[in-house]
Amino acid sequence: MISQIPPRAGSERITRRKLSDEVFDRLRTMIVTGELAPGDTVPSERDLMERFGVGRPAVREALQTMDTMGLITISHGERSRVNALSPALAVRQVDAVAKILLSADPATLDQLKEARKLIEVGLARIAGERRGPADVADLRALLDRQRSMLDSREQFIRADIAFHRRIAEITGNPLVVAVADAMLTWLFDYHTTLLHWSGNEDVTLSEHARIIDAIESGNPEDCARIMSVHLDRSASLYRHHEDEAATRRVP
Numbered sequence: 001m002i003s004q005i006p007p008r009a010g011s012e013r014i015t016r017r018k019l020s021d022e023v024f025d026r027l028r029t030m031i032v033t034g035e036l037a038p039g040d041t042v043p044s045e046r047d048l049m050e051r052f053g054v055g056r057p058a059v060r061e062a063l064q065t066m067d068t069m070g071l072i073t074i075s076h077g078e079r080s081r082v083n084a085l086s087p088a089l090a091v092r093q094v095d096a097v098a099k100i101l102l103s104a105d106p107a108t109l110d111q112l113k114e115a116r117k118l119i120e121v122g123l124a125r126i127a128g129e130r131r132g133p134a135d136v137a138d139l140r141a142l143l144d145r146q147r148s149m150l151d152s153r154e155q156f157i158r159a160d161i162a163f164h165r166r167i168a169e170i171t172g173n174p175l176v177v178a179v180a181d182a183m184l185t186w187l188f189d190y191h192t193t194l195l196h197w198s199g200n201e202d203v204t205l206s207e208h209a210r211i212i213d214a215i216e217s218g219n220p221e222d223c224a225r226i227m228s229v230h231l232d233r234s235a236s237l238y239r240h241h242e243d244e245a246a247t248r249r250v251p
Contacts, residue, residue, distance in 0.1 A: 018061075019054045024066065027048075031082060039082065040081065040082045067080070086174065087179075090178070112183060112187055113231075115183060116184070119176075119179065120227055120231060121227050124214075124223040124226070125221070128214060128217075131216065135166075139163065143205065146159035161188060164180065164184055165177065168181065
């Protein structure tokens with residue numbers, strides 16, 4: 001009788017993979033190595049079938065996965081094209097999941113606000129170290145734009161996002177910009193109605209002006225402190241309005 005030998009700890013099991021996964025890996029390698037560059041058209045389904053020796057379903061499923069991940073763009077009636085890889089593209093892949101989490105789990109909103117503070121206070125500190133005259137001028141122009149948008153909630157919010165995003169851009173780190181931009185968008189999309197507080201818009205504008213002054217002065221610790229105060233004040237207003245909304249829902 002032949003005894004069955006159990007696998008050793010740490011041994012690699014041989015698993016059977018889907019053909020579409022193999023096709024996906026081959027195409028991804030072609031992108032990584034530069035065989036397919038940004039803007040290039042992806043080989044036709046027939047060419048891929050012949051090249052990899054697989055059927056049309058495997059090719060189509062692999063291409064659809066690549067499109068979902070943002071690696072390529074599938075356009076009906078046209079050949080698919082390779083997208084340029086960027087930090088913003090990577091962050092966008094979690095966009096839908098983040099919005100679902102915010103809607104499904106209220107605790108996620110508090111976690112997002114905490115993460116925003118951790119990141120933006122650090123960004124303000126770096127901005128105080130790396131800012132140049134053009135950065136300060138841009139921030140003041142954005143503040144003027146936001147001040148002119150008091151009659152439009154949507155435009156006021158867009159100007160707010162642009163202001164905080166511009167601070168992130170001063171770091172010169174595209175990954176940081178992408179993450180900060182995504183967090184602001186998730187937060188503002190989820191609670192749009194809470195961001196235009198009657199009687200508090202002028203406070204927001206005043207705090208933004210103080211942040212700019214601190215960045216221009218080149219004192220990183222002042223930048224961090226003033227940004228922290230600004231975000232804490234905003235968070236307290238979120239809680240206040242959330243409590244009011246909950247009270248109104250109670251029969």
